[in-house]
Amino acid sequence: MGDKANTHPGAAGRALTADQPASVRNVVLVGHSGSGKTTLVEALALTAGAVNRAGRVEDGATVSDYDEIEHRQQRSVQLSLVPVGWDGYKINLLDTPGYADFVGELRAGLRAADAALFVVSAAQEADAVAGSTRMVWEECAAVGMPRAIVVTHLDTARTDFEQLTQVLAGIFGGDDPDAILPLYLPVLGPEAPDGHAPATGLVGLLTQKIFDYSSGERKENPPDDTQRDLIAEARNRLIEGIIAESEDETLMDRYLGGEEIDLKTLIEDLEKAVARGTFHPVLAAAPGGKQGLGTVELLELITRGFPTPLEREAPAVTTPDGRPRPAIGCDPDGPLVAEVVKTSSDPYVGRISLVRVFSGTLRPDETVHVSGHGLADRGHEDHDVDERVGALSAPFGKQQRQMNHCIAGDLCCVGKLVRAETGDTLSAKDDPLLMEPWTMPDPLLPLAIQAHSKADEDKLSQGLARLAAEDPTMRLEQNQDTGQVVLWCLGEAHMDVALERLRTRYGVQVDAVPHKVALRETFADKSAGRGRHVKQSGGHGQYAICEIEVEPLPQGSGIEFVDKVVGGAVPRQFIPSVEKGVRAQAAKGVAAGHPLVDVRVTLRDGKAHSVDSSDAAFQTAGALALREAAADARINLLEPVAELQVLVPDEYVGPVMSDLSGRRGRVVGTEQAGPGRTLVRAEVPELEIGRYAVDLRSLSHGTGRFDRTYARHEPMPAHVAEKVREKTEIRQS
Numbered sequence: 001m002g003d004k005a006n007t008h009p010g011a012a013g014r015a016l017t018a019d020q021p022a023s024v025r026n027v028v029l030v031g032h033s034g035s036g037k038t039t040l041v042e043a044l045a046l047t048a049g050a051v052n053r054a055g056r057v058e059d060g061a062t063v064s065d066y067d068e069i070e071h072r073q074q075r076s077v078q079l080s081l082v083p084v085g086w087d088g089y090k091i092n093l094l095d096t097p098g099y100a101d102f103v104g105e106l107r108a109g110l111r112a113a114d115a116a117l118f119v120v121s122a123a124q125e126a127d128a129v130a131g132s133t134r135m136v137w138e139e140c141a142a143v144g145m146p147r148a149i150v151v152t153h154l155d156t157a158r159t160d161f162e163q164l165t166q167v168l169a170g171i172f173g174g175d176d177p178d179a180i181l182p183l184y185l186p187v188l189g190p191e192a193p194d195g196h197a198p199a200t201g202l203v204g205l206l207t208q209k210i211f212d213y214s215s216g217e218r219k220e221n222p223p224d225d226t227q228r229d230l231i232a233e234a235r236n237r238l239i240e241g242i243i244a245e246s247e248d249e250t251l252m253d254r255y256l257g258g259e260e261i262d263l264k265t266l267i268e269d270l271e272k273a274v275a276r277g278t279f280h281p282v283l284a285a286a287p288g289g290k291q292g293l294g295t296v297e298l299l300e301l302i303t304r305g306f307p308t309p310l311e312r313e314a315p316a317v318t319t320p321d322g323r324p325r326p327a328i329g330c331d332p333d334g335p336l337v338a339e340v341v342k343t344s345s346d347p348y349v350g351r352i353s354l355v356r357v358f359s360g361t362l363r364p365d366e367t368v369h370v371s372g373h374g375l376a377d378r379g380h381e382d383h384d385v386d387e388r389v390g391a392l393s394a395p396f397g398k399q400q401r402q403m404n405h406c407i408a409g410d411l412c413c414v415g416k417l418v419r420a421e422t423g424d425t426l427s428a429k430d431d432p433l434l435m436e437p438w439t440m441p442d443p444l445l446p447l448a449i450q451a452h453s454k455a456d457e458d459k460l461s462q463g464l465a466r467l468a469a470e471d472p473t474m475r476l477e478q479n480q481d482t483g484q485v486v487l488w489c490l491g492e493a494h495m496d497v498a499l500e501r502l503r504t505r506y507g508v509q510v511d512a513v514p515h516k517v518a519l520r521e522t523f524a525d526k527s528a529g530r531g532r533h534v535k536q537s538g539g540h541g542q543y544a545i546c547e548i549e550v551e552p553l554p555q556g557s558g559i560e561f562v563d564k565v566v567g568g569a570v571p572r573q574f575i576p577s578v579e580k581g582v583r584a585q586a587a588k589g590v591a592a593g594h595p596l597v598d599v600r601v602t603l604r605d606g607k608a609h610s611v612d613s614s615d616a617a618f619q620t621a622g623a624l625a626l627r628e629a630a631a632d633a634r635i636n637l638l639e640p641v642a643e644l645q646v647l648v649p650d651e652y653v654g655p656v657m658s659d660l661s662g663r664r665g666r667v668v669g670t671e672q673a674g675p676g677r678t679l680v681r682a683e684v685p686e687l688e689i690g691r692y693a694v695d696l697r698s699l700s701h702g703t704g705r706f707d708r709t710y711a712r713h714e715p716m717p718a719h720v721a722e723k724v725r726e727k728t729e730i731r732q733s
Contacts, residue, residue: 015083015393015394015396015401015402015403016083016084016085016090016394017090017394017403017404017405018090018407018409018410019407020332020407021308021309021310021330021332021407021408021409021410022308022310023088023089023090023308024089024090024092024308024309024409024410025089025090025091025092025114025115025302025303025306025308026092026094026112026113026114026115026309026356026409026411027091027092027093027094027113027114027115027116027117027302027306028094028096028106028109028110028112028113028115028116028117029041029093029094029095029096029109029116029117029119030096030106030109030110030116030117030118030119030133030136031098031118031119031120031121031133032098032120032121032124032133033075033097033098033099034075034098034121034124035098035119035120035121035124035152035153036119036121036152036153037076037095037096037098037119038057038062038064038065038076038095039054039056039057039062039152039287040117040119040150040152040285040287041062041063041064041082041093041095042054042055042062042063042064042287043285043286043287043288043292043295044084044091044093044292044295044298044299045063045082045084045093046287046290046291046292046295047290047291047292047295047296047299048084048085048086048091048299049084049085050063050082050083050084050085050396051063054287054292057074057075058074060074062397063080063082063396063397064076064080064082064095064397065080066080066397066398068504069497069500069501069504075097075098075099076095076096076097076098076099076102077097077099077102077105077493077497078097078102078105078342078344079094079095079096079097079105079106079108079109079341079342079354080094080095080395080397081093081094081095081354081394081395081411082095082396082397083394083395083396083411086299086302086303087299087300087303089302089303090410091299091302091303092112092113092410092411094109094112094113095109096109099491099493100490100491100697100702101489101490101491101492101493101494101495101497102490102493102494102497103441103473103490104440104441104471104472104473104490105342106136107438107439107440107441108341108342108422108438109341110136110139110140110145110438111339111341111356111438112341112354112356112411113145114145114146114306114307114308114309114311114312115145115146115147115148115302115306115307116140116145116146116147116148117147117148117149117150117298117302118133118136118137118147118148118149118150118172119149119150119152120133120149120150120151120152120168121151121152121153122151122152122153122154122161122164123153124153134171134172134703135703137172140277141174141277144276144277145277146274146275146276146277146280146305146306146307147277147280148274148280148281148282148283148301148305148306149168149172149180149280149281149282149283150282150283150284150285150294150298151164151165151168151282151283151284151285152284152285152286153286154186154198154199154284154286154293155198155199155286161182161185161186161284162182162185162234165180165181165182165282168180168282169181172280178237178240178241178244179241179244179245179278179279179280180280180282181234181237181238181241181279181281181282182205182234182238182281182282182283182284183204183205183206183238183270183281183282183283183297183301184202184203184204184205184211184283184284184294184297185202185203185205185230185231185234186199186201186202186284186293187199187200187201187202187203187210187212187227188200189214199284199286199293200212200213200214200293201213201214201293202284202293202294202297203223203227203231205231205234205235205238206235206238206239206263206266206267206270207223207263208223208227208228208231208235209221209222209223210222210223210224210227211296211297213288213289213291213292213293213294215289216288216289216290216291217289217290217291218291218296239255239261239266240252240255241279242266242269242270242273242279243255243261243266243269245269245273245276245278245279246269246273247269247272248269251265251269270305271304271305274301274305274306275305275306275307275311281301281305283297283298283301285298308409309330309408309409309410310330310409312330313327314327314328314329314330314337314358314359315339315358315435315436315438316435316436317337317425317433317434317435317436318433318434318436319432319433319434320371320373320384320432320433320434325433328358328359329359330358330359330408330409331359331360331408332360332361332407332408333360333361334359334360334408335359335360335427335428335431335433336357336359336360336361336362336368336426336427336428337357337358337359337360337425337426337427337433337435338355338356338357338358338359338360338362338368338425338426338427339355339356339358339423339424339425339426339435340353340354340355340417340420340421340422340423340424340425340426341354341355341356341411341422342354342422342470343420343421343422343469343470344470345466345470345505345506347505349400349415349416350415350416351415351416351417351418351420351469352400352413352414352415353413353414353415353417353420354395354411354412354413355406355411355412355413355414355426356410356411357406357407357408357409357410357411357412358408358409358435359408360408360428361405361406361407361408362389362392362405362406362412362414362426363389363392363404363405363406364389364390364391364392364404364405365388365389365390366388366389367386367387367388367389367429368386368387368388368389368426368427368428368429369384369385369386369426369427369428369429369432369433370383370384370385370386370387370417370419370420370424370425370426371383371384371424371425371427371432371433371434372384372420372421372423372424372425373434373437374437375423375437375472383419384432385419386429387417387418387419387420389414389417390414390415390416390417391414391415391416392404392405392406392412392413392414392415393412393413393415394412394413395413400413400415414426421469421470421472422469422470422471422472423437423438423440423472440472440473441473441490441705442475442707443473443474443475443488443489443490443494444488444490444692444693444706444708445488445489445490445491445492445494445495445690445691445693445694446486446487446488446489446515446690447486447487447488447489447495447498447499447512447515448484448485448486448512448513448514448515448516449485449486449487449499449510449511449512449513450484450485450510450511450513451508451509451510451511452509452510452511453509456508456509456510459506459507459508460485460508460510462506463502463506463507463508464476464485464487464502466506467487467498467501467502467506471498473490473494474487474488474489474490474494474498475487475488476488479516479518481518481595482516482517482518484513484515484516486515490693491693491694491697492694499512515690517639517640517686517687517690518594518640519592519594519637519638519639519640519716519724520594520595520596520597520598520637520638520639520713521589521590521591521592521594521595521596521597521635521636521637521638522552522596522597522598522599522635522636522638522715523550523551523552523596523599523629523630523633523634523635523636524552524633524634524635524636524715525551525552525633525634526549526550526551526552526633527549527550527551527629527630527632527633528547528548528549528550528604528629528632529547529548529550529624529625529626529627529628529629529630529631529632530545530546530547530548530625530628531544531545531546531547531548531581531620531621531622531623531624531625531626531627531628532544532545532621532624533545533617533618533620533621533624536612540611540612541609541611541612542612542614542616542617542620543607543608543609543612543613543617544574544606544607544608544613544614544617544618544620544621545606545607545608545621546570546578546603546605546606546618546621546622546625547603547604547605547606547625548578548582548601548602548603548604548622548625548626548629549601549602549604549629550599550600550601550602550626550629550630550633551599551600551602552598552599552600553598553599553600554598555598555712555713555714556598556712557597557598557599557600558597558598559582559583559586559596559597559599559601560599560600560601561579561582561583561600561601561603562600562601562602562603563575563602563603564602564603564604565603565604565605565606569605569606569607569608570603570605570606570607570608570618571608571613573615574608574613574615574618575603577615577616577617577618577619577622578603578606578618578619578621578622578625579601579603579622580619580622581618581619581620581621581622581623581626582601582622582623582625582626584619584623585622585623585626585627586599586626590626590627590630590635591630591635591637591725592637592724592725594637596626596630597638597713601626606621636715636716636721637715637716637721637724637725638713638714638715638716639685639686639687639713639714639715639716639720640685640686640710640711640712640713641683641684641685641686641710641711641712641713641714642683642684642685642686642689642708642709642710642711643681643682643683643708643709643710643711644660644665644680644681644682644683644684644689644692644706644707644708645679645680645681645706645707645708646660646679646680646681646682646696646704646705646706647673647677647678647679647680647704647705647706648677648678648680648696648700648703648704648705649676649677649678649700649703649704650676650677650678652699652700652701652703652704653670653678653680655699655700656680656696656699656700656704657670657680657682659695659699660680660682660684663684663685663688663689663692664684664685664688664717664720665682665683665684665685665688666682666683666684667680667681667682668681668682668683669681683711685716686710687720689708692706693706
């Protein structure tokens with residue numbers, strides 16, 4: 001793969017514009033938190049001439065991490081786009097957060113990209129690589145996305161590079177570890193006092209040339225016999241790996257027969273295999289100097305080995321009402337189809353939408369149709385509106401560099417799309433279309449919040465609406481049962497960022513409060529109650545007496561009211577009043593303040609006064625009768641039970657099942673869910689899984705996933721119910 005020098009003049013200070021899809025490369029960087037993705041983007045930007053000096057994450061000076069939250073936390077929390085130019089190509093580098101809480105940003109990056117660079121730190125444990133990154137690798141493999149691996153932090157590790165590539169082949173290679181092989185090997189410099197020899201250059205396994213970076217810029221040196229001998233074994237493995245993926249079936253026979261395969265043929269076959277996603281080269285990179293070690297080789301791989309947008313199959317499209325439409329192609333002259341992959345807010349500019357254009361050409365000041373469907377359960381109601389496109393720009397950190405147009409295959413930012421949200425489709429107003437959505441993780445960690453003050457209360461709803469519009473992995477819930485406002489997040493870091501953005505970006509201060517679970521109450525056995533509401537204080541009095549019986553009903557029956565009054569003891573016009581009072585009290589609860597359900601209330605008898613009886617008096621008597629019946633009965637607290645489906649690697653099945661049992665859960669079955677993975681199905685009280693999103697991640701080293709659905713309410717064990725009642729009494733006191 002290429003051994004050319006950079007011929008691109010650099011792009012610092014101006015927007016790069018692509019005129020044809022073939023000159024665009026969209027690449028997402030994927031990797032564990034701390035693997036060095038942002039630092040690598042900075043080094044690539046420096047080598048390509050997009051910046052004059054490389055910034056450091058620790059100093060808050062990188063192009064990718066420009067948000068104040070990222071500066072404080074010294075890690076990426078959002079997707080960022082850094083376009084650079086190399087050898088006449090526009091490369092859109094999509095830097096993604098490595099922390100699992102921000103996987104929604106990662107998935108948006110995968111949607112916008114055509115290839116992925118998996119960044120692995122040589123200083124990290126193999127478990128960290130296997131745990132959090134392998135699942136994303138498998139997702140990319142499922143859709144055939146081309147991938148390469150970049151090893152960073154060579155200067156801080158004592159790991160042998162060739163040994164590490166073999167470990168990576170075992171982690172990512174699956175049934176074909178020979179499809180993951182290095183293209184270059186590090187050239188080590190003089191040994192330091194601590195015994196560690198830093199990498200000062202690379203040797204190309206195909207060309208056998210040496211690329212020396214010791215001066216801070218790449219210099220090419222001819223191969224020598226010593227290096228040839230050192231790399232001979234690795235070179236042979238690489239050649240065999242390339243030939244195995246070649247479309248020329250005679251090539252392997254010729255090679256095994258002793259024929260020397262032409263270097264040009266090997267490079268062409270390598271580039272085709274990488275673009276097809278069947279061969280995954282491993283490269284090394286380290287920042288430093290004007291050209292960081294391995295950055296030129298990486299840029300060459302991206303431009304020559306990774307596919308163009310023309311080679312990517314676009315997501316399926318339909319009309320907004322669901323009628324299928326023909327597949328779209330990456331044609332700048334085709335019908336406009338673009339997708340909002342990220343939404344953000346700027347205090348000065350307003351809403352900014354990062355858009356990937358899949359077909360047609362997007363231009364400023366034109367009117368487009370904005371269509372968003374399928375996320376109503378997360379607070380994003382379906383919408384179909386026409387909007388006028390504002391200015392187009394190419395983001396570069398905090399800067400927005402103006403663009404005149406954005407063709408199919410390219411990415412840009414669009415200003416002032418008021419209604420557009422992440423995941424929405426932009427299309428021609430006279431031919432509206434809707435793209436098939438990408439899979440977004442379900443947020444399963446609840447955060448109950450309330451406004452800190454009256455001033456915050458006035459701004460809260462607008463701030464939450466903007467927050468939800470930016471982040472489809474966050475679900476906003478107004479819980480009718482508990483009366484709480486709940487933000488469902490992916491994890492604690494996701495939660496912290498949401499609260500900080502509410503405070504700093506939207507000026508809303510909120511307090512986190514304990515999350516309540518929607519409990520219910522019911523009668524465990526029959527009971528009777530008498531409600532007497534008699535008051536006489538001069539003038540018109542109040543008089544109402546009613547006698548009721550209460551009995552439990554099967555689950556899901558609700559409140560059933562039966563009138564069995566005989567002889568007109570309770571006048572007919574006041575029987576609905578008794579029912580209204582009973583239902584009002586049932587909604588408030590009779591023991592611990594939770595709604596009463598699944599009982600039959602029978603009105604048996606009562607008394608009325610010709611003058612002092614009224615609708616209000618009998619409502620009060622009905623409520624008093626229900627409370628008296630409850631005082632003499634055993635009341636069961638009912639708790640919601642969730643059906644959990646937990647997907648984990650086989651080695652974690654035992655610990656997961658044990659943990660579920662410790663949460664009062666019942667494991668109802670297990671089944672294989674693909675090679676090396678098991679699906680555990682269980683029923684667990686919702687009181688016990690409030691933090692399960694965090695706990696499962698810890699238990700499974702980031703490899704576990706789960707879904708939850710409401711199953712039913714069922715009686716709570718007596719010792720747990722007693723604790724709930726004690727908490728209620730403390731709050732009431």
